[in-house]
Amino acid sequence: MDGKIVNLKSKIEIYKAMTDGANFADCPVRDVISGINGKWSPLLVMALAEKPYRFGELRRLVPDISQRMLTQTLYDLQRDGYVHREVFPTKPPSVEYSLTDLGRSMFAPLQMLVQWAELNHDAVREARAAFDAAQT
Amino acid sequence: MDGKIVNLKSKIEIYKAMTDGANFADCPVRDVISGINGKWSPLLVMALAEKPYRFGELRRLVPDISQRMLTQTLYDLQRDGYVHREVFPTKPPSVEYSLTDLGRSMFAPLQMLVQWAELNHDAVREARAAFDAAQT
DNA sequence: TAGAGCTGGTCTCTTTTTGAGACCGCCATT
DNA sequence: AATGGCGGTCTCAAAAAGAGACCAGCTCTA
Numbered sequence: 001m002d003g004k005i006v007n008l009k010s011k012i013e014i015y016k017a018m019t020d021g022a023n024f025a026d027c028p029v030r031d032v033i034s035g036i037n038g039k040w041s042p043l044l045v046m047a048l049a050e051k052p053y054r055f056g057e058l059r060r061l062v063p064d065i066s067q068r069m070l071t072q073t074l075y076d077l078q079r080d081g082y083v084h085r086e087v088f089p090t091k092p093p094s095v096e097y098s099l100t101d102l103g104r105s106m107f108a109p110l111q112m113l114v115q116w117a118e119l120n121h122d123a124v125r126e127a128r129a130a131f132d133a134a135q136t
Numbered sequence: 137m138d139g140k141i142v143n144l145k146s147k148i149e150i151y152k153a154m155t156d157g158a159n160f161a162d163c164p165v166r167d168v169i170s171g172i173n174g175k176w177s178p179l180l181v182m183a184l185a186e187k188p189y190r191f192g193e194l195r196r197l198v199p200d201i202s203q204r205m206l207t208q209t210l211y212d213l214q215r216d217g218y219v220h221r222e223v224f225p226t227k228p229p230s231v232e233y234s235l236t237d238l239g240r241s242m243f244a245p246l247q248m249l250v251q252w253a254e255l256n257h258d259a260v261r262e263a264r265a266a267f268d269a270a271q272t
Numbered sequence: 273t274a275g276a277g278c279t280g281g282t283c284t285c286t287t288t289t290t291g292a293g294a295c296c297g298c299c300a301t302t
Numbered sequence: 303a304a305t306g307g308c309g310g311t312c313t314c315a316a317a318a319a320g321a322g323a324c325c326a327g328c329t330c331t332a
Contacts, residue, residue: 031260054280081260091327093327121168124168127216204311205290229298
């Protein structure tokens, strides 16, 4: 990642990249995508892209995540190298989570998708309403 | 979507877009994202971006999806307005699935993410191996 | 000094989502 | 008459996610 996205591949090449691999299960692209396509991963990455946060801060920032899923999602993000976890030996030890370079490099493409969602959520809502009405 | 993505928002604005809404559940951006962030949705969208496919063709193209999940994922994509479903009254009626304009407009941002995944899957694999080794 | 609260978690239990695979009627081919 | 493709639905088991109790260690307040 040198900051610019050039040489976009053709659609069929991109699709092949998603179905590559000796057997289907270990296609590298799907392997990576699945890690950032969980229910909470994108939200946490976007939050940490702003600035590092402590565990409790993230909990308050994202009030509808359960503590269990916050722990687990952060663990998974750390394992895949997107998030750095640092423990500070304060009286009640505090833990700070921050994005690594790899995590930061994901921000741009993720932002595109979020921005697309923002631009198109009206269209999606209308489509949904029309579909449900037609199903009467 | 007029083909160009301009005026990128600041990180904090993007995060706010993901946490907007009276209560957390109906944040528009998360509502939309959740629809395209399933296990199979991105793959099917990428496949249909190439050209329309019939049900059985998609099944063969993506051999590790179960019939149940293919049915359901296509249904959800149709409901959200990404996919058009057309039934042809042939002897065994055939059903063709194709991307709508809305679905096509999603291709660009999705492609960015896939491309990022392709570029960075080595880094992710290394991070994972290092993490697992450190956990000994 | 006793109680309550904050720190970042783990553990158990229940509900929801997903996956595997059997089954369906219809029709064409063999 | 049996086989296979067509696009599904239905059932049941497994996996993932959510709710909430519990934990030790420390600090502040009454």
